[in-house]
Amino acid sequence: MLLKRLCLLVLLVLLLVPAPAVLGQPLPAAQAPPPRPRLASATAPVISLAPASPEAVGLSSQRLERLKAVMQQHVDQGRIAGIVTLIARGGKLAHLEAYGKMDVEKNVPMRKDVILRMASMSKAVTTVAVAILIEEGKILVSDPVSKYLPAFAQTTVAVPPPPGTPGAGRYGVVPGKRAITIRDLLTHTAGISYGQGNLAEAAFKAAGLNTWYLADKKEPIVPLMERLATLPFDAQPGEKFVYGYNTDILGAVVEKASGMPLDQFFKTRIFDPLKMTDSGFYLPPEKRDRLATVYSAKTDGSGITRAPDGGIGQGDYVDGPRVCFGGGAGLLSTPMDYARFLQMLLNGGEVDGARILGPKTVELMTANHVGSLYSEGTAGFGFGFEVIEHLGRAGRYGSVGAYGWGSAYFQRFIVDPHEQMVAVFYSQLIPAGGLDLQDRWRDLVYAAIVGPPPAQAPAASAPRR
Numbered sequence: 001m002l003l004k005r006l007c008l009l010v011l012l013v014l015l016l017v018p019a020p021a022v023l024g025q026p027l028p029a030a031q032a033p034p035p036r037p038r039l040a041s042a043t044a045p046v047i048s049l050a051p052a053s054p055e056a057v058g059l060s061s062q063r064l065e066r067l068k069a070v071m072q073q074h075v076d077q078g079r080i081a082g083i084v085t086l087i088a089r090g091g092k093l094a095h096l097e098a099y100g101k102m103d104v105e106k107n108v109p110m111r112k113d114v115i116l117r118m119a120s121m122s123k124a125v126t127t128v129a130v131a132i133l134i135e136e137g138k139i140l141v142s143d144p145v146s147k148y149l150p151a152f153a154q155t156t157v158a159v160p161p162p163p164g165t166p167g168a169g170r171y172g173v174v175p176g177k178r179a180i181t182i183r184d185l186l187t188h189t190a191g192i193s194y195g196q197g198n199l200a201e202a203a204f205k206a207a208g209l210n211t212w213y214l215a216d217k218k219e220p221i222v223p224l225m226e227r228l229a230t231l232p233f234d235a236q237p238g239e240k241f242v243y244g245y246n247t248d249i250l251g252a253v254v255e256k257a258s259g260m261p262l263d264q265f266f267k268t269r270i271f272d273p274l275k276m277t278d279s280g281f282y283l284p285p286e287k288r289d290r291l292a293t294v295y296s297a298k299t300d301g302s303g304i305t306r307a308p309d310g311g312i313g314q315g316d317y318v319d320g321p322r323v324c325f326g327g328g329a330g331l332l333s334t335p336m337d338y339a340r341f342l343q344m345l346l347n348g349g350e351v352d353g354a355r356i357l358g359p360k361t362v363e364l365m366t367a368n369h370v371g372s373l374y375s376e377g378t379a380g381f382g383f384g385f386e387v388i389e390h391l392g393r394a395g396r397y398g399s400v401g402a403y404g405w406g407s408a409y410f411q412r413f414i415v416d417p418h419e420q421m422v423a424v425f426y427s428q429l430i431p432a433g434g435l436d437l438q439d440r441w442r443d444l445v446y447a448a449i450v451g452p453p454p455a456q457a458p459a460a461s462a463p464r465r
Contacts, residue, residue: 011094048343048351049336052092058451059087059094067444068097075100078303080410081295082110083437084335084426087445088343089419090453096335098353102292102428105306115278115290116426117315118331118338119212119407123247125270125341126327127186129254129262131361132269136258141186141200144179144399145249149222151229152180152249157191158199159231160285171199173232180237182253185246186383188367191235192228193244198230207231214248214326214406215282216316221325225252241373241381251327262325272355274344276337277356281330282322291317291332294409297433302431312408312430335426338413341420346415366403366415385415396439412438414445420453422446 054061064087071083082100086093098110133139139148139404146153155176162172176191184190194212195204204210208217217224225248234242247260251262258265263281271279283291294307294314307313317332324330333341340351345366368380368387379394380387385403388394399418406412410429415422423445425438 003423012109027294031332048091048347049088049093049339050091054094054448056454057089057092057094059089059448060450060455063444063448063450065093066222067095067448068099069443070440070444071097071099071329071437074435079297079435080427080429080437081304082114082292084110084112084114084424085441086335086339086422086424087448088339088422088427091347091420092454093345095338104295108362110292111290113278113290113334113336114292114426115283115287115332115334116292116411116428117294117317117330117407118333119408119409119412121333121338121405121407121411121413122327122329122331123219123384124345124405124413125266125331126247126251126254127365128263128270128341128345128356130182130186130250131357131365131383133257135358135361139182139253141181141183143182145182145185145190145253146179148253149226149229149249151226152339155180155237156232157236158234163268171232175344176233177236178238182250183369184237185250185253187381188241188243188246189238189370189373190246190249190316191237191240191242191251192246193234193242195231195244203231209245211312212245212326212329213312213315214324214328215320215330216310217324217326218321220323221248221327222252222255225249241370245328247328247384248326251325254292254327262327266331270341270356271337274337274340274351275354276333276340279331279333279337279341281317281325281332282320283318283332285318288318292428294428294430297429297431297435299433302435307430335424339422339424342413342415342424346417346420346422366401397443406438410435410438412442414442419449421449 054064068112071085074080081104082102087095096112098112100110102108102110102114106146130139156173157176159172159174161170195201195210207227228245254265255262279322295304296307297304310316334350344351344356345362348359349355349362365383366385366387367382368389370381374381380389385405388398388400388405391398399416402414402416404414408430410427410432411425413424
């Protein structure tokens with residue numbers, strides 16, 4: 001009898017207490033992890049960037065007219081010479097527009113296949129090159145840079161002199177607390193700047209290393225970066241986000257780890273597989289007429305003027321020495337070439353059957369690796385990309401998980417896995433004189449989204465207004 005009552009009591013408890021979640025049952029909404037981005041299938045590759053109407057990919061043609069009007073307005077006002085804007089969604093090219101002139105003095109209209117100086121948008125390509133070698137076991141993220149470039153075995157940091165020290169431009173030098181690693185370079189936390197406005201600015205200038213522009217250098221990237229290693233840096237490794245030569249050093253690492261010049265590595269491992277036929281460090285003379293002219297905002301705010309020849313103005317990309325391959329800011333590319341590169345990242349490392357990286361590698365690259373060191377914690381920073389972690393903290397249009405970067409020539413790209421979108425703003429303006437057109441462009445891009453991308457669209461869905 002006692003056993004019978006005990007069994008009845010156990011049965012009653014089981015009926016009254018909710019059962020635990022069974023294997024495979026979804027977690028409550030508040031705890032559910034975000035869905036993984038939809039990636040291109042390795043067995044059935046999508047033909048990426050085929051033209052499509054905006055409405056076919058959840059964009060509004062009417063709202064894109066607003067974007068076009070604002071771009072054209074700034075051109076008409078003489079605030080910028082020429083622009084190209086591009087939006088792809090769900091792997092389809094829904095928007096590619098050119099505005100203004102690629103050469104004002106010669107009255108040459110901006111063309112959609114224009115060749116552009118990419119400056120710091122080169123960094124994403126170099127980061128991918130490093131990631132390829134990581135996947136092949138030739139580089140570890142935790143490796144000391146000195147494994148590939150021995151000059152970095154013992155680096156130093158410039159520190160302010162004791163109070164009351166006489167003389168201007170003086171500073172102290174202390175040893176680095178630890179070795180600089182590949183991860184430090186990928187995240188710009190190695191403490192290495194471009195040598196402008198830092199304590200050791202005079203030393204950087206004397207070494208010929210006080211600008212991001214390297215196309216005029218008459219020596220290869222490896223000895224140039226080895227000379228950089230002898231200079232005192234701005235901060236201790238891992239303690240501060242310092243934007244500078246980090247990705248150029250990575251380019252030298254790629255040369256050492258792969259045994260190939262950086263331009264050949266890019267061509268054979270990235271550009272050729274992705275059909276980026278107009279991308280590279282220097283321009284063949286027969287393509288000279290497609291290279292856009294660089295303009296500069298006038299200091300008095302009255303418009304723009306043609307930038308000087310050479311240097312960061314028109315550059316040395318056709319007739320220069322052509323020997324220094326700067327992975328940090330040295331590439332030339334076109335709107336469609338660079339969009340194919342970004343679409344590869346959005347697809348998890350593959351475009352049109354050409355796999356460059358694995359999806360987990362892209363996931364690692366686009367995670368925040370620096371905590372709150374970047375942008376006072378309003379955004380994160382991964383391996384070469386700014387990453388949005390929280391829309392409220394970022395304070396601008398976007399999505400959690402979206403990533404991107406920009407260029408000294410007033411260019412910017414966005415890769416948004418949640419919206420399955422690639423968006424790019426191309427121009428050749430330096431300095432931009434405080435122009436806020438990129439912010440307006442970003443807002444207008446996101447405002448044009450009125451429905452889900454085609455890969456995520458339900459069978460019967462009404463577009464958002």
